[in-house]
Amino acid sequence: MAEKKQNNYAEIVLACIEEKYFKDEIVLEHHSVVKIISGEMKIILADKTHTFGSGDMLLFPRNQLCTLIKYPKDGRNYRSVVMTLTTERLKTFFTKNPIRSSEHHNQKILTFEKHPLLESFFSSIIPYFELESELPEKITALKIEEILTILRNIDQNIDGILADFSEPGKISIADFMEKNFMFNMAIEKFAYLTGRSLTTFKKDFKIAFKTTPQKWLTEKRLELAYYELSEKKRKPVDVYYETGFENLSHFSYAFKKHFGYSPTKLSEKKI
The missing domain is CATH 1.10.10.60 (Homeodomain-like)
Known part of the structure; x- marks a missing residue:
């Protein structure tokens, strides 16, 4: 079983699961923003399990170890918009936008309440998946800069995650x-x-x-x-x-x- 990506540009994709469920263990190299359109996703962390459904939006911090289980709900397949925030994009963004906060977020998975800025943003993204070709690079760059600007507007301390480019240190x-x-x-x-x-x-x-x-x-x-x-x-x-x-x-x-x-x-x- 595997995800079907209707737009094959790696940084912005529409993930669709048509099977009974899809399961995978992940450690993301880059931060990832996810907006669930339909279906449900269970995220199993070491100390907690989350279940998200239609309309939910979340941020996966990079290097977060977890198990993902995606499955249909209410007769609808699992579908979500996934945006990868690469380190290169983030470094470029923060050269133009000074870091406001370096405080570390304790949340392993960040969730966001329904917000007009987020609703409008994802409404503008979904029509792109009707394209038969890759999304133009300039549009990709603009949309990623837009979502970063929105996230920073909603969460004043999110720079503590987005602007942290350190590698894992030696731990027990x-x-x-x-x-x-x-x-x-x-x-x-x-x-x-x-x-x-x-x-x-x-x-x-x-x-x-x-x-x-x-x-x-x-x-x-x-x-x-x-x-x-x-x-x-x-x-x-x-x-x-x-x-x-x-x-x-x-x-x-x-x-x-x-x-x-x-x-x-x-x-x-x-x-």
Whole structure:
């Protein structure tokens, strides 16, 4: 399953999901502004889960680790406008518009209330997706500058996110992994987000956990899945993707190998 982009210009796209649901773990290289037109999107963070629907608008900060699940709602496919705010665009913008605030936002996902400026802006964007060719570069640049201006008008402290071009610094592997093990990301991504090279990450991981990253991740995910099935009485099909497994068959195989019985038996209380 994959997103269909009706305008193939990378910075402004219309994402359409026609399947039952679309799921992916992401760490965005750039900030991303999303306006949901129809359907629903669930965003699973390490400490919280958000559900957004038609009309909602949000900002994904870059380097935010999360799981996205997009699915139809009320008989309508998932559709959203997605705008990528590249570092290059932002640096250009802030050379002309002095940074007003460098205060760090505590929100991992920023949401915005309905606002006339936002409503008008996205109403002007949607007709562009009828184009059979790419959106002209000059229009793309103008629309991105416009959305940045609107966001700064609505949130006086948003520069603390938009104008932060720093890379992840070296942080505690133990703390980070304990909070984020359920995300099915490549080891290289975990290394980057903890401020390490892959080699240093594996070395520091061995010191912290006395085992390899892959073995530790599998065991932690299975323990979480066991808790969800036994204590919260959830079904395997609703658990595997939230605990870091790629598909249900892989989850069932790993679960049975580790515990000696299938997740279905546990959820049905047959053990």
